[in-house]
Amino acid sequence: MEKEILLEVRHLSIGFESYNAKVEKVIFNAISDLSLTVHKGEIVAIVGSSGSGKSLLAHAVMNILPDNARTGGTMFYKGELLTPERMNRLRGHEIAFIPQSVAFLDPLMQVGEQVVGTLGEKARALQQKAFEHFGLKQSVAKLYPFQLSGGMARRVLLSTSYVAETEMIIADEPTPGLDLKIAIEALKDFRLLADQGKGVILITHDIDLALHVADKIAIFYDGRVVETADTQTFRGDGQGLKHPYSRALFHALPQNGFNLQRCPKCGATCATWNVDEKGMRCGCGNS
Amino acid sequence: MAEAKFQKVETGGMNRRRKVLLIIAAGVLALAVISIWGACMDPAKYAPNYEARRLMPSLSHLFGTDHQGRDMFFRTICGLSTSIQIGLLSAVISSLVALFLGSLSAVFGGRVDTAVGFMVDLCMGVPHLILLMLISIAMGGGAAGVITGVAVTHWPNLTRVIRAEVLQVRSAQYVQIARKLGMSKWHIAAKHIVPHVFPQYLVGLILLFPHAILHEAAITFLGYGLPLDTPAVGVILAESMKHLATGMWWLAFFPGIALLLVTQLFDIVGDYLKILIDPHSARQ
Amino acid sequence: MAILEVKHVDFRYGSGPWILKDISFSVEEGERVAILGPSGYGKSSLAKVIAGYLQPQGGEVLWEGKPLPPSGFCPIQLIYQHPEKALNPRWKMKDSLEEAGVPSGEVLTEMGIQEKWYERWPNELSGGELQRFCVARVLKPETRLLICDEMTTMLDAINQAHIWNFVLSYAEKHNMTLLAITHNQYLADQVATRVLRIPELNHIQVDRSEL
Numbered sequence: 001m002e003k004e005i006l007l008e009v010r011h012l013s014i015g016f017e018s019y020n021a022k023v024e025k026v027i028f029n030a031i032s033d034l035s036l037t038v039h040k041g042e043i044v045a046i047v048g049s050s051g052s053g054k055s056l057l058a059h060a061v062m063n064i065l066p067d068n069a070r071t072g073g074t075m076f077y078k079g080e081l082l083t084p085e086r087m088n089r090l091r092g093h094e095i096a097f098i099p100q101s102v103a104f105l106d107p108l109m110q111v112g113e114q115v116v117g118t119l120g121e122k123a124r125a126l127q128q129k130a131f132e133h134f135g136l137k138q139s140v141a142k143l144y145p146f147q148l149s150g151g152m153a154r155r156v157l158l159s160t161s162y163v164a165e166t167e168m169i170i171a172d173e174p175t176p177g178l179d180l181k182i183a184i185e186a187l188k189d190f191r192l193l194a195d196q197g198k199g200v201i202l203i204t205h206d207i208d209l210a211l212h213v214a215d216k217i218a219i220f221y222d223g224r225v226v227e228t229a230d231t232q233t234f235r236g237d238g239q240g241l242k243h244p245y246s247r248a249l250f251h252a253l254p255q256n257g258f259n260l261q262r263c264p265k266c267g268a269t270c271a272t273w274n275v276d277e278k279g280m281r282c283g284c285g286n287s
Numbered sequence: 288m289a290e291a292k293f294q295k296v297e298t299g300g301m302n303r304r305r306k307v308l309l310i311i312a313a314g315v316l317a318l319a320v321i322s323i324w325g326a327c328m329d330p331a332k333y334a335p336n337y338e339a340r341r342l343m344p345s346l347s348h349l350f351g352t353d354h355q356g357r358d359m360f361f362r363t364i365c366g367l368s369t370s371i372q373i374g375l376l377s378a379v380i381s382s383l384v385a386l387f388l389g390s391l392s393a394v395f396g397g398r399v400d401t402a403v404g405f406m407v408d409l410c411m412g413v414p415h416l417i418l419l420m421l422i423s424i425a426m427g428g429g430a431a432g433v434i435t436g437v438a439v440t441h442w443p444n445l446t447r448v449i450r451a452e453v454l455q456v457r458s459a460q461y462v463q464i465a466r467k468l469g470m471s472k473w474h475i476a477a478k479h480i481v482p483h484v485f486p487q488y489l490v491g492l493i494l495l496f497p498h499a500i501l502h503e504a505a506i507t508f509l510g511y512g513l514p515l516d517t518p519a520v521g522v523i524l525a526e527s528m529k530h531l532a533t534g535m536w537w538l539a540f541f542p543g544i545a546l547l548l549v550t551q552l553f554d555i556v557g558d559y560l561k562i563l564i565d566p567h568s569a570r571q
Numbered sequence: 572m573a574i575l576e577v578k579h580v581d582f583r584y585g586s587g588p589w590i591l592k593d594i595s596f597s598v599e600e601g602e603r604v605a606i607l608g609p610s611g612y613g614k615s616s617l618a619k620v621i622a623g624y625l626q627p628q629g630g631e632v633l634w635e636g637k638p639l640p641p642s643g644f645c646p647i648q649l650i651y652q653h654p655e656k657a658l659n660p661r662w663k664m665k666d667s668l669e670e671a672g673v674p675s676g677e678v679l680t681e682m683g684i685q686e687k688w689y690e691r692w693p694n695e696l697s698g699g700e701l702q703r704f705c706v707a708r709v710l711k712p713e714t715r716l717l718i719c720d721e722m723t724t725m726l727d728a729i730n731q732a733h734i735w736n737f738v739l740s741y742a743e744k745h746n747m748t749l750l751a752i753t754h755n756q757y758l759a760d761q762v763a764t765r766v767l768r769i770p771e772l773n774h775i776q777v778d779r780s781e782l
Contacts, residue, residue, distance in 0.1 A: 025302045249728050260729065269733050460651060460653075
């Protein structure tokens with residue numbers, strides 16, 4: 001049975017205006033073509049190296065990009081066009097953002113109160129249930145954000161989306177600095193939410209992590225999603241992968257041989273090749 | 288890869304960055320014109336002329352004349368020029384003190400840092416104007432007294448800024464790596480630290496000018512600064528107080544406004560320069 | 572004889588909790604050793620102590636039987652996790668690359684460093700491209716031990732394999748000793764001839780419950 005589509009991003013592009021040395025206005029294209037579909041009950045990981053701009057996807061969906069950003073493309077949420085106005089209404093209710101840092105929590109408010117938010121007393125019971133759900137002690141509700149560890153803060157943020165009955169969660173590097181085993185443990189919380197029919201976008205640089213928790217993996221490179229593949233295709237010999245870049249990525253993993261293709265003519269490894277929609281080839285002119 | 292990422296979207300015309308540059312250039316030019324014009328002015332232009340006393344502002348006397356028939360426009364320009372020169376000199380001295388103490392504090396740390404911090408607190412703890420007057424009087428008043436007074440009271444803020452900047456760049460990873468690559472202290476200071484601190488220093492220096500100028504005018508106004516025969520804005524304003532009651536409002540009004548404009552101009556130049564060098568605003 | 576000896580090293584910042592406690596191990600010349608373990612065990616602090624960036628409160632680090640020289644080109648070089656912090660943002664790439672002399676043509680070609688990047692600023696290149704510059708500038712005959720502290724953690728797998736494959740072949744060819752610090756078991760197995768586990772080296776209590 002085909003699951004319902006929750007969020008669809010079509011050909012998103014994001015550029016930033018800036019100035020060069022000659023004081024001419026230039027646009028830096030951080031994302032040139034990003035398409036992504038998230039179904040209900042699904043964790044989609046978007047994987048790319050740090051600083052490559054993939055976090056901007058979250059900022060674009062949440063409509064929290066800085067003023068000098070210029071965007072293109074369209075987004076649909078539950079089949080309807082996602083305009084900035086609609087996003088501002090949905091943000092924090094139907095769509096939640098789990099950022100890298102705890103800076104998004106109000107530093108002067110007890111976290112229990114923040115989780116209940118504007119929903120009033122009826123949410124109090126839900127908050128207690130959420131804390132229980134994510135393994136937080138009820139006494140944590142009386143703490144302030146600076147008293148939380150990184151993991152507790154993440155679970156408090158998740159409780160917020162639990163209470164607000166969020167449909168869709170976008171998490172940006174939610175487990176920075178954690179080693180694989182503990183990170184997978186931490187991301188079980190996301191699996192719990194996905195199994196309740198919510199959609200999750202997991203933005204990460206760690207492909208091992210994505211392989212362990214995601215249903216689908218979108219490979220992000222040089223401002224583009226080169227391929228979105230089921231996690232299964234990354235098992236075995238990786239022959240199910242369509243784009244040569246994804247296959248090269250697969251074979252370059254330390255557990256898969258640490259191998260890189262070399263250009264038969266000049267000997268340069270594929271890390272230096274040019275990548276486009278169809279494939280990748282060496283800049284020396286030889287395919 | 289990286290090469291296609293920056294796209295030029297326009298070549299000519301105005302954009303925000305160009306406007307900022309233009310404002311800075313215009314501000315600097317205006318200040319330069321005033322100070323050179325005033326410095327080179329023939330004193331006869333504002334000499335007493337008893338046939339043209341107490342005149343209202345008109346086309347022949349833009350700011351009017353005073354009870355001795357001196358042309359207030361030329362006197363004001365000359366006064367502003369004096370103020371800018373004194374401000375320039377004392378701000379430069381002050382900023383050099385800040386540069387020295389701030390770097391010392393950051394490089395040596397420990398007791399030197401504590402001592403400098405104590406001096407900063409001491410200087411900031413005493414009311415500014417009183418300290419200024421005391422120093423000016425102790426130095427025997429006059430231009431030397433004003434310059435010394437303003438110079439030795441305006442360094443604490445900039446010292447803190449420079450200390451923080453030097454500390455930050457010294458602990459930056461790329462500087463630590465340069466040390467391990469065998470680079471000498473001089474290389475690191477000249478190639479890494481100075482280029483990092485200099486823009487901050489420049490902005491601090493320019494933002495010191497308005498303070499220096501206003502404080503010079505203030506103590507001169509109160510009679511503890513420049514002698515009465517110099518064409519200074521503080522002197523002009525103090526004199527005008529005696530004649531306000533006789534209805535000669537223009538004596539205080541125009542020189543006062545002019546002083547305000549000049550200090551604002553310095554502030555604008557400093558603030559826009561800050562926008563220009565701040566990496567966070569580089570993209571706007 | 573061991574080229575590097577770490578003897579009973581203790582370290583903490585100021586009077587804070589101990590980060591490193593009684594760490595001892597040694598590395599032979601030409602060996603490739605990985606220090607493996609999860610975050611929170613002071614791996615990065617250990618790297619900085621060995622490379623001479625931090626002074627230990629107890630114990631000592633000996634290089635060829637002596638303490639490290641305090642100045643000059645250090646025979647132990649350290650590559651960090653974040654290349655963008657290891658390059659002066661106000662310098663063009665060429666200036667950073669050649670700060671301690673021009674790298675050899677072999678290094679530049681094999682690392683895939685393109686000359687058209689020389690006139691660029693660090694914020695115009697990707698992390699993988701920047702890290703190639705950081706590695707290339709220390710691959711010199713004077714570098715005898717290279718410490719790679721999560722060198723490729725923030726990069727994609729292709730750049731990771733690219734940089735590591737070259738560093739490994741360079742180390743082999745020039746008899747350079749390697750110390751790889753990583754949280755990735757697979758990577759440690761790929762690059763090292765010997766794997767040390769930081770929880771067994773470092774005698775501190777780590778509270779893992781709150782991570």
